[in-house]
Amino acid sequence: MPPDRISSLGEKKLISRIISRSASFFRPSELLGLGDDAALLDMGNEYLALTSDLLIESRHFPPKMSHHDMGWKTVTVNMSDLAAMGAAPEGFILSMALPDLDLESFDSLISGVMEACSYYGAPLIGGDTNEGDEIIMAGTAIGRIRKDLVMMKSGARPGDLIAVTGPLGLGAAGTELLLSGTDTAGFEVAVEKSLKPIARVKEASRMAKSGLVSSATDITDGLISELGELRDASGVGMRIHEVKLPVPPQVSEAASVLGVDPLELALYYGEDFELVFTAPPDAMEELSRIMKVHIIGEVIESPSIEMVDKHGDTYKLHVRGYEHLRP
Amino acid sequence: MPPDRISSLGEKKLISRIISRSASFFRPSELLGLGDDAALLDMGNEYLALTSDLLIESRHFPPKMSHHDMGWKTVTVNMSDLAAMGAAPEGFILSMALPDLDLESFDSLISGVMEACSYYGAPLIGGDTNEGDEIIMAGTAIGRIRKDLVMMKSGARPGDLIAVTGPLGLGAAGTELLLSGTDTAGFEVAVEKSLKPIARVKEASRMAKSGLVSSATDITDGLISELGELRDASGVGMRIHEVKLPVPPQVSEAASVLGVDPLELALYYGEDFELVFTAPPDAMEELSRIMKVHIIGEVIESPSIEMVDKHGDTYKLHVRGYEHLRP
Structure with a gap:
């Protein structure tokens, strides 16, 4: 048998491997x-x-x-x-x-x-x-x-609402259109999001200063993958609702041109430089007065990532995202 | 004529070009x-x-x-x-x-x-x-x-002595021997310096805490190139003495095997992770009591880099070092 190679692990397991090695050299307070x-x-x-x-x-x-x-x-x-x-x-x-x-x-x-x-x-x-x-x-x-005021991945509590700072899937749609060589006429917003993404630094500053957020991360590795991170760090579960997802029409149109599921672009692909975050319902309402928030679901106790589809049926989502070094 | 390419500039000029662009975006106090x-x-x-x-x-x-x-x-x-x-x-x-x-x-x-x-x-x-x-x-x-206590490149004054923290040319000799594929038996110290260099962090800490040093830099881009940096930042000149340079016999032996000038390895090559620094004579004497210093020359007014050879003749050195992106 060939020796194990790093491609068999994927990026997140590689990083765990690095962190576990750090632990033998440094005190936890240094990390x-x-x-x-x-x-x-x-x-x-x-x-x-x-x-x-x-x-x-x-x-x-x-x-x-x-x-x-x-x-x-x-x-x-x-x-x-x-x-x-x-x-x-x-x-x-x-x-x-x-x-x-x-x-x-x-x-x-x-x-x-x-x-x-x-x-x-x-x-x-x-x-x-x-x-x-x-x-x-x-x-x-x-x-x-x-x-x-620091926002970590670890503060989400059951009952908190889950929100994102902006639309989902546009960066993915733009990137896939460019990669496929398809004519991008009519997809200018998606292409712009892919070629000139903007990090939500201003919104993050408002969120942090408000002290209202219980957990946060960015979704550059894909929404579901990042929800998995919040879940693991917080020891909770996450439920999102298909009908609440802010997926612009351009994403669905691009998905149709590309022959892919628009949810694949919106949930798994990454390339959106939005933030996903949680806050108790009252706090989320207060936040929505100082910035744009798109509520997409709620934190639950059971440690799974669940989707409620447009028919009201609930199913579990497999946590995966874009992983480098994975064949 | 072909357009100018970055290889025509060399690393230091490229960096100047970047810095000059920074200046239009940021206040000097930020840089x-x-x-x-x-x-x-x-x-x-x-x-x-x-x-x-x-x-x-x-x-x-x-x-x-x-x-x-x-x-x-x-x-x-x-x-x-x-x-x-x-x-x-x-x-x-x-x-x-x-x-x-x-x-x-x-x-x-x-x-x-x-x-x-x-x-x-x-x-x-x-x-x-x-x-x-x-x-x-x-x-x-x-x-x-x-x-x-910060040590900068800019504090050297005429009359200061110039010193290095350790031998010159060993890392270069080791690297060149490895690159040439020559048998490295007898050159273990040089090879070790090339394969497992050690940064002078402990010595630097002592130097900084003493408050005795007027300017300092590391010599990873070659001693003469770095002396040029101290000169330019301080607005002075530098004179070094061939007979004072701490070039170990192994460097001369390696140079002979490789058919190169040992001074090329010691002065221009880089790969030595030593520090070069300046201090007024009294301060240098005090420093020599708390750490190893090899005095190699003195800071002069005339803005050149001069070498006094073993016959007592003085000549000017051309400031060059190892430059990336230079053909």
Whole structure:
């Protein structure tokens, strides 16, 4: 038999394997936030939130994405992880490996990074450049959050409502249309969501400051996968309702063109830079007065992820998302 | 004529280009430490020091380097940048792209990272794993340093002495021997320096706490290149003396086997994870009582990098180092 390979594990099990190895080297108090969207460093009254994501041209950037938008997306994926914790962006660090780009492309890539950094209020404070065979962008975002306001995956309680900050499936629809080479006329909103996603940093700041949220994460790995994370961290279950899901008509139309189930795009695909979060009903109502919330379900005791379909029938959903390193 | 490409600029000019673009987006006060070894974030009485380096298997790891040592080196190159500022390591973040390794190799890679993190006192607090065609390791190290103790490139003054923390050229000799495929018997120390470098974090901490150092940096890009950095940041010049350079016999022997000038290995190559620093003569004497210092020259007014050779003749050195993205 061939030896076990990392492709047999998938990303989440690989990360568990890394974390279990960390535990033998470090005290638990040094490992705050492991398994959450960003790591936390204890700074007294505040946490410093730190997160890193690495993007590879051939794997993470849709076809037709401009260099400018590659730069923008690199910053956005990292800012989305800060948003998930409610942290205010403080800085961004970028390490790149680049093929021998022409200067115009290079400047465009850097402009995309700078515009996004400026948009999110996080100056580019350092980095590294290297030679590579394709564009590899490794970003690290640094943020700050008051300890008593930090949003974790672990606070959901039965009876809480589940909500998302925006529509589901648009980023997925746009990306799949671009990947398939289909004519994208009429799908401009989806394509824009795919090529120039925006992290919910402002909404996250409002949510965190309100102190009303019981748990939160971003849904870049797919809604159901992330609901699974909230469930596991909180020791609860999740029930969502098909009729409440904010899936725009463009997603259904794209699914029809692509010959896929629109729910596959909305629930499993990822690429939406929205947040999913929970709050008790009263708190959710208060939140809905200060920002847009789409209530999609409720936290339950039984540790499953359940869907109530449009006929009122309930079935269990298999927790899966987009996993790197899985064949 | 073909359009300008980034290979025509070299890494330092590319970074200048990025910094000049940053300046139009951010206030100078937000960009502390740009051009130094690590970025600085203002945290009140302290700076948070942040640095990121990306290593690619085919370009940054010598042949025969084990997965364990790749992990170790990834941490070390980042810790060396913290050491250059005198910052105490607080945490490490690792984003990786990996081919489909067998689990034994994966565990070995992670063990190398963990052992180094533990050695430098910086827990692995987060990261990201991706699929890739070869091993790409992007590390970010976070450290803290009291504002009044931070070591910058910019404080060297004429009359200060120049010193390094350890021998020169061993890492270069080891790496070149491995690259050439030569038998390395008798060159164990050099090979060990290449395969398992150690960042001078402990020495840096002593240097910073002493408050005696006027400027400092690490010499991973080659001594002369880094002296050029201290010169440019401080607005001074540097003079070093061939007879004072701590070049071990093994470097000369390796140079002879390889058919290169030992000074090429010692002055220009990089791969030595030592620090170069300046201090007024009295301060340097005090420092030499608390740690090993090798005095190699003195800071001068004229803005050149000068070498006094073994015959007492003085000549100017061309500032160059190992530059990525330079053909």
